[in-house]
Amino acid sequence: MNVLHISSSIFGDDGNSSKLATHFLERIRELHADAEIVTRNLAKDPVPHLDADTFKANITAADQRTPEQQQLASTGDQLIEELQNADILVFSVPMYNFGIPSTLKAWIDNIARAGTTFKYTENGPVGLLGNKKTFVLGARGGEYFGTPMDTQTPYLRTFLNFVGITDVEFVLAEKLNMEADKAPQIMAEAKAKIDELLSS
Numbered sequence: 499m500n501v502l503h504i505s506s507s508i509f510g511d512d513g514n515s516s517k518l519a520t521h522f523l524e525r526i527r528e529l530h531a532d533a534e535i536v537t538r539n540l541a542k543d544p545v546p547h548l549d550a551d552t553f554k555a556n557i558t559a560a561d562q563r564t565p566e567q568q569q570l571a572s573t574g575d576q577l578i579e580e581l582q583n584a585d586i587l588v589f590s591v592p593m594y595n596f597g598i599p600s601t602l603k604a605w606i607d608n609i610a611r612a613g614t615t616f617k618y619t620e621n622g623p624v625g626l627l628g629n630k631k632t633f634v635l636g637a638r639g640g641e642y643f644g645t646p647m648d649t650q651t652p653y654l655r656t657f658l659n660f661v662g663i664t665d666v667e668f669v670l671a672e673k674l675n676m677e678a679d680k681a682p683q684i685m686a687e688a689k690a691k692i693d694e695l696l697s698s
């Protein structure tokens with residue numbers, strides 16, 4: 499079993515979303531001793547923002563690319579290969595300035611590739627990644643779930659569905675700053691929800 503963890507907290511292991519992911523990965527190791535876990539830390543090693551040359555290189559067939567295009571497409575190639583190899587995806591997602599971290603958006607821009615992760619058909623877009631059990635572990639200072647200000651949940655669900663990933667569970671630790679005195683309890687509840695999801 500291959501697990502891919504995409505992390506994006508600027509606080510590294512101290513981030514609340516990272517702590518949820520650490521808990522998640524500990525449980526996975528208990529349940530599946532043979533699990534191979536790959537972590538891509540987007541805050542520590544950000545992937546470049548997409549530009550026009552890279553976009554063109556990405557959608558050019560590998561055997562048609564110039565050496566320069568091969569180089570430009572190599573980041574996306576590697577990110578997509580990691581995704582294709584994963585059976586389980588786990589995203590630890592902080593809320594920064596009302597959205598997902600910009601590093602995570604850059605990752606998304608690098609892996610959305612027509613002909614590889616999705617394709618257009620006469621019946622509309624079709625995702626090509628194949629379904630993977632996916633967990634989004636979110637940490638937020640305020641409370642947004644179920645309101646129009648939750649820019650993360652619908653966006654991530656829409657994007658993941660677009661590339662073919664429809665089995666997505668969200669675990670959100672909200673109000674971590676708004677009700678800071680209750681933060682330990684909020685985190686404990688989120689970890690209990692992770693345990694519940696992994697045991698089912």
Ligand SMILES: Cc1cc2nc3c(=O)[nH]c(=O)nc-3n(C[C@H](O)[C@H](O)[C@H](O)COP(=O)(O)O)c2cc1C
Pocket residue numbers: 506507508509512513514515516591592593594595596597637638639640641674675
């Ligand atoms: C730069 C920055 C921007 C933030 N913006 C928001 C925000 O817009 N809404 C919110 O609810 N919390 C906001 N917060 C609080 C974070 O969501 C909270 O600290 C959460 O724990 C971040 O996840 P992390 O600890 O995994 O990095 C912000 C925190 C930082 C550092």
